[in-house]
Amino acid sequence: MIDVSTRETRHSFYVSTDWIKLRDKVLTRDNYECIWCKAEGKVTTRKRAVLEVDHIKELEHYPQHALDINNLRTLCKDCHNKRHNRYQQSAKKFDDEEFSW
Template structure:
């Protein structure tokens, strides 16, 4: 049920307001356009490396009164934002499709 209650940009018009867009830019600037989780891990991830998002530390749908509170906002890269919200899956362990040994023969006449 918690997954159904998650607030997304598509579902919540809050993220389209001028006030949020201004606050979002303020937080990105405050955090030097660096993912704060990467920084805690000793890495530097900036807007030049990947997409950065402004995250509500305490969820917006549970704490709407903290929606614009600077202390409740942090910059995260997309990877860490997705991990936080349980949307990150490792594809490394996914089984690979078997490759046909005949591909070269079929296509290149070897």
């Protein structure tokens, strides 16, 4: 089981080769498009936005699904922030808590 219980171990996870490889697979699978924007009929690719790979079942609570491709989806930064309700939080806090890809 992957340990993601602390900020440090989550950091190690997000820089691991396994994650980086899988993240690329997810981006390829989703055609480098935000799937939430796509559902609204908008095309958001990495030319127009920062794309991030989101854990549908959150990493912190479901570490057993950390490397499950079916638990991952491509979101643009805006949608990802919406999902985690980060609009009210400072940019600094965001950077501290999770890596932005």
